[in-house]
Amino acid sequence: MTIKDAKGNVVWDLEQYKKYIGLDKTAPDTVNPSLWRNAQLSLLNGLFKVTDRIYQVRGYDLSNISFVQGDTGWIVFDPLISPETARAGLELINRQLGRRPVVAVVYSHSHVDHYGGVRGIVDAAEVAAGKVQILAPEHFTEHAVSENVIAGNAMARRAVYMYGALLPRNARGGVNGGLGMTTSTGLAGLILPTREIRKTGEEVTIDGVRMVFQMTPGTEAPAEMNTWFPQFKALWMAENATNTMHNILTLRGAQVRDALKWAGYLNETIETWGGDVEVKFQSHHWPRWGNANVVDYFKKQRDLYKYTHDQSVRLMNQGYTGEEISEMIKLPAELDNFWPNRGYYGTLRHNSRAVYQRYMGWYNGNPSNLNNLPPEMVGPKYVEFMGGEAALLKKARASFDKGEYRWVAEVLKHAVFANPKNAEARELLADTLEQLGYQAESGPWRSVYLQGAYELRNGVPSAGGTQTATPDTIRAMSPAMLFDYLAVRLNAGKAAGKKYAINIDFPDLQQAYTLSVENAVLNHTRKQWPQADVSLSMDKATLNAIQLKETSLEKAVADGKLKITGNAAVFEDFMASLDSFDFWFNIVTP
Known part of the structure; x- marks a missing residue:
C-alpha cells in the first residue's frame, strides 16, 4: 500500500x-x-x-x-x-x-x-x-x-x-x-x-x-x-x-x-x-x-x-x-x-455559519464590523490595550492552564500579527492550536489546527502542495474560460493607464476573439474588432503550451505555430502584466 x-x-x-x-x-x-x-x-x-x-x-x-x-x-x-x-x-x-x-x-x-x-x-x-x-x-x-x-x-x-x-x-x-x-x-x-x-x-x-x-x-x-x-x-x-x-x-x-x-x-x-x-x-x-x-x-x-x-x-x-x-x-x-x-x-x-453566509453574506449587520480593521492593523492595538506583549502572554498562559483554548487562540493571534518574531507568543499559540486539534472530532478541523501549529513553529513549507491547474485542466478550458483566468491574473498596477486590443484567431476551433485592456480590466468578446494593435493566429494547443511554459512565445513563432501581425510589443507587454500566484502564502502569520 x-x-x-x-x-x-x-x-x-x-x-x-x-x-x-x-x-x-x-x-x-x-x-x-x-x-x-x-x-x-x-x-x-x-x-x-x-x-x-x-x-x-x-x-x-x-x-x-x-x-x-x-x-x-x-x-x-x-x-x-x-x-x-x-x-x-x-x-x-x-x-x-x-x-x-x-x-x-x-x-x-x-x-x-x-x-x-x-x-x-x-x-x-x-x-x-x-x-x-x-x-x-x-x-x-x-x-x-x-x-x-x-x-x-x-x-x-x-x-x-x-x-x-x-x-x-x-x-x-x-x-x-x-x-x-x-x-x-x-x-x-x-x-x-x-x-x-x-x-x-x-x-x-x-x-x-x-x-x-x-x-x-x-x-x-x-x-x-x-x-x-x-x-x-x-x-x-x-x-x-x-x-x-x-x-x-x-x-x-x-x-x-x-x-x-x-x-x-x-x-x-x-x-x-x-x-x-x-x-x-x-x-x-x-x-x-x-x-x-x-x-x-x-x-x-x-x-x-x-x-x-x-x-x-x-x-x-x-x-x-x-x-x-x-x-x-x-x-x-x-x-x-x-x-x-x-x-x-x-x-x-x-x-x-455557512447557511447564514448563503443568505446574509459576510456582514453580520453590526456597524462595528462593516469596516473593521484587518489583522495586521488590529493586532498591535490589541496588544497595546492589553498592557503590552508581556502582560498579554502572562494572561494568555493563565487562560491556557484553565483549558480556555478557544479564547487563548483568539488573544494570541493578535499577539502574533502584532509581532510575528515573538517566539514565546508563536509557541504558546501553537500549543493552543494543538490542544484544539487533539479534541476535534472532525478530521479537517484537526488538520487545520495542527497545520497551523506546524507553521507557527517551522515556518511556511516550500513543497508538497497539490497542483490544481494541471496540464489536463488547462487543456480542457475553452478559450472563454482561459481568458477569464487571464483576467484574474492581470496586475492592475501594470495595466493602469494602458489601452490596447489583441485579436486572436484559433484556426483549429474556427473561433476568433478580441482581448481588450482598458481601465486596468481585461475583457474578451467573440465579436472581433476590425482594428487591433496586434493580431495572433495559433491553434488552441499552442496557447496551452505557452500557458504551461512548455514553449515560449519566441519558439512558437520560430516554429511557425504562432503568427503575429501588427505591434508584437503589445502582446509581450500584455503577457508581462500577468501575475503568477505564489502557492505558499502566509495564513497564521502576517
Whole structure:
C-alpha cells in the first residue's frame, strides 16, 4: 500500500498510518476517540464486494474507486485523484476477479478526487476512438475546470490545512481526513466526457448494465448525479450521502452549498427508489444494506441537512449572527446519535455559519464590523490595550492552564500579527492550536489546527502542495474560460493607464476573439474588432503550451505555430502584466 509514480515518488502511503492505527488499539490522548474509530475503519483497505457484479477498491486514495461488472468489461465509477492509485485499484480487481477491459467511466461529480486518476485506467486514444465511453453530469467540465483554476491557488493552499497532507503520520499529527485517510499526490488528469447526462430519469445501458440517473446539481457539488442500478437494486449516491456529516461550506473554500436543495434531492431519492433499494454505496466510506436500514439512513441524512438549514434560518430571522447561531444550534438526539451523521468531515458549527453566509453574506449587520480593521492593523492595538506583549502572554498562559483554548487562540493571534518574531507568543499559540486539534472530532478541523501549529513553529513549507491547474485542466478550458483566468491574473498596477486590443484567431476551433485592456480590466468578446494593435493566429494547443511554459512565445513563432501581425510589443507587454500566484502564502502569520 505504498504507491509510487514513474519517477519513484510516493503518491500514496497507507503503511505510514498502519504503524500506529490498528483495530486493536485504543485512542491515544491526542486523538478524539470518535475520530480514531472513523480512522480505524477508513484504514481497512482492499477489494470489497458490494453486491452481485458491483465491487469497490477502498483505501487507495481519499475516495473509493467502484467497478460494475458488465457483460465484457468494467464500468468504473470515480477513478480517484491520481493515475497511479487508480491504476493500482484496477490491477487489484483484475488480479482477483480476472482481467477485463474498461468499457466506460462515470464521473459522479466535478471534484478532482472523482476524476483525476482517469488516465491510469483508460487511454485517451481509446476514448477518442469510441472504445471507452465517459459519462458525467451536465456542466461537469465547466465546474471541474473553474473550481480548480479561477480560485484554485488559494483553495489548494488552504487544502494543505484541511487535509493534513503534510502533517507527520503519528498520534500527534495526521490521523484521518474524515472522508478517508488523506489525499494522494499524483498529477491529476482529465479526459473530457463523451456524454453528459442532462435530466433525472435519463437511462443508459452499457455492456448489459442498465443505469438510471438522478441529477443533483447544487448539492455536494455544482454538477453531480446519483445512479440507480435496477438489475441489482443498488443505488450509487456519489457524495450526496456518505457516513459523515458533509460540508455546506468546505474549509478549503468553495461556493456555499444549498442545504435545503440537498435535503430535497435526498427526499426525491427516497420517493423514487426507497421501495426497491437493497444496497446503497458511494464514493467514500462503506456501503449500507437492507431496505429498511438504507431508507432509515436516507431519512436521517436528509433531515440532518434540513434541520441545519431550517434551524439556522430560524435563528437568523430572530436576529442572531452566524457566530451566535453556531454556539446555539444543537442536533436532536435522534440525529446526533446516528453515527453516519457525526461531524467527521463537516461540522454543525461551521455548516450553520455557512447557511447564514448563503443568505446574509459576510456582514453580520453590526456597524462595528462593516469596516473593521484587518489583522495586521488590529493586532498591535490589541496588544497595546492589553498592557503590552508581556502582560498579554502572562494572561494568555493563565487562560491556557484553565483549558480556555478557544479564547487563548483568539488573544494570541493578535499577539502574533502584532509581532510575528515573538517566539514565546508563536509557541504558546501553537500549543493552543494543538490542544484544539487533539479534541476535534472532525478530521479537517484537526488538520487545520495542527497545520497551523506546524507553521507557527517551522515556518511556511516550500513543497508538497497539490497542483490544481494541471496540464489536463488547462487543456480542457475553452478559450472563454482561459481568458477569464487571464483576467484574474492581470496586475492592475501594470495595466493602469494602458489601452490596447489583441485579436486572436484559433484556426483549429474556427473561433476568433478580441482581448481588450482598458481601465486596468481585461475583457474578451467573440465579436472581433476590425482594428487591433496586434493580431495572433495559433491553434488552441499552442496557447496551452505557452500557458504551461512548455514553449515560449519566441519558439512558437520560430516554429511557425504562432503568427503575429501588427505591434508584437503589445502582446509581450500584455503577457508581462500577468501575475503568477505564489502557492505558499502566509495564513497564521502576517
